[in-house]
Amino acid sequence: MAEITLKGLAHSYSKTPAGSDDYAIRQMDHVWHQGGAYALLGPSGCGKSTLLNIISGLLEPSEGDVLFDGQRVNELPPEERNIAQVFQFPVIYDTMTVYDNLAFPLRNMNTPEYRVDPKVREVADILELTPLLSRKAKNLTADEKQKVSMGRGLVRDDVSAILFDEPLTVIDPQLKWKLRRKLKEIHERFNITMIYVTHDQLEASTFADKIAVMYGGQVVQFGTPRELFEKPAHTFVGYFIGSPGMNFMDVTHQNGKVMFGDQPLPVNSQLTQLVATASSSNIKLGIRPEFISVANSPTPNTVPIHVENLQDLGTYSLLSFKLNGQLFKARLPEGHSAINEPAFAEFSDRHIGLYIDEYLVEIGHE
Numbered sequence: 229m230a231e232i233t234l235k236g237l238a239h240s241y242s243k244t245p246a247g248s249d250d251y252a253i254r255q256m257d258h259v260w261h262q263g264g265a266y267a268l269l270g271p272s273g274c275g276k277s278t279l280l281n282i283i284s285g286l287l288e289p290s291e292g293d294v295l296f297d298g299q300r301v302n303e304l305p306p307e308e309r310n311i312a313q314v315f316q317f318p319v320i321y322d323t324m325t326v327y328d329n330l331a332f333p334l335r336n337m338n339t340p341e342y343r344v345d346p347k348v349r350e351v352a353d354i355l356e357l358t359p360l361l362s363r364k365a366k367n368l369t370a371d372e373k374q375k376v377s378m379g380r381g382l383v384r385d386d387v388s389a390i391l392f393d394e395p396l397t398v399i400d401p402q403l404k405w406k407l408r409r410k411l412k413e414i415h416e417r418f419n420i421t422m423i424y425v426t427h428d429q430l431e432a433s434t435f436a437d438k439i440a441v442m443y444g445g446q447v448v449q450f451g452t453p454r455e456l457f458e459k460p461a462h463t464f465v466g467y468f469i470g471s472p473g474m475n476f477m478d479v480t481h482q483n484g485k486v487m488f489g490d491q492p493l494p495v496n497s498q499l500t501q502l503v504a505t506a507s508s509s510n511i512k513l514g515i516r517p518e519f520i521s522v523a524n525s526p527t528p529n530t531v532p533i534h535v536e537n538l539q540d541l542g543t544y545s546l547l548s549f550k551l552n553g554q555l556f557k558a559r560l561p562e563g564h565s566a567i568n569e570p571a572f573a574e575f576s577d578r579h580i581g582l583y584i585d586e587y588l589v590e591i592g593h594e
């Protein structure tokens with residue numbers, strides 16, 4: 229069993245950090261519940277590997293605590309944490325057979341051979357490695373090697389969490405979905421906490437029940453793939469999740485109106501009031517491309533736009549347009565062959581997010 233709690237955790241690679249920029253992980257509290265399938269998603273350099281290495285024990289955090297089932301493990305080395313880690317590149321012994329590679333972690337713990345054999349065969353069966361058991365690992369393909377790497381984590385009965393650090397990087401695209409499905413199957417079969425690090429939103433949402441989105445050394449949102457899409461808690465999540473990401477407008481309040489530059493926006497009175505009383509001047513409205521509609525005649529709820537181009541992407545069309553000199557994207561249902569000017573866009577009121585200092589402000593839509 230492993231519930232992994234991060235308490236007041238922060239990490240700086242510098243011995244004398246001068247400010248928050250010197251931290252790879254900024255102060256965070258987080259709980260990974262026992263048996264969950266999680267993804268840790270974020271761009272390169274946001275601190276994903278640092279966080280994973282702190283959980284596995286390869287790195288000691290400079291501040292805060294890591295707790296496994298309530299016990300502080302900060303100083304425990306990886307081998308005493310009952311955690312397996314699968315890296316981008318397979319970690320296997322090339323000169324050993326697949327069988328011996330899978331048996332290695334068990335033999336290393338002096339497990340008797342009569343218990344090693346059934347476990348190795350069970351794991352080989354799940355990972356479809358049985359026909360390769362007697363092969364030398366050096367003769368395997370990249371995806372077979374990565375499966376052996378995963379298998380080495382799975383053979384140990386004492387492993388209660390597996391951490392995957394971009395495990396499909398070296399795998400052919402057409403095999404990726406197969407391995408991802410396999411991982412999901414393994415998660416369902418064994419009651420293991422799994423944390424899967426990736427910078428690919430599709431990979432994260434097909435594997436995980438809940439995704440932690442990291443940005444600038446912090447988890448800015450922890451939610452289901454649907455929550456990340458429907459209610460991005462931070463502008464970065466809006467921009468990073470979705471294809472294309474959310475459109476954002478820097479807005480102000482002038483003479484009772486919400487303004488995007490010189491353009492008044494036809495938003496409801498509740499939103500206008502919130503913008504008027506905001507405690508910061510960093511105010512943004514976010515709207516996903518899916519919730520913008522376009523027409524050729526104006527209504528009280530539309531704004532005039534300049535059409536840039538329309539791409540037919542099969543099941544939908546992607547319109548690029550400019551408003552107040554800024555580029556926007558709108559996902560329109562298929563069937564639009566062209567959009568002529570004059571053109572007007574309507575932002576669905578229910579789907580406009582208000583962001584103050586980059587964080588979502590909850591609005592109770594009537």
Ligand SMILES: Nc1ncnc2c1ncn2[C@@H]1O[C@H](COP(=O)(O)OP(=O)(O)OP(=O)(O)O)[C@@H](O)[C@H]1O
Binds near residue numbers: 273275277
């Ligand atoms: N050993 C180290 N010494 C100093 N700085 C480091 C070290 N490892 C990582 N960093 C820095 O810490 C920050 C977070 O890096 P980290 O590798 O955790 O990010 P990541 O999200 O895993 O990125 P990637 O997807 O590229 O692996 C980066 O600014 C990186 O340059």
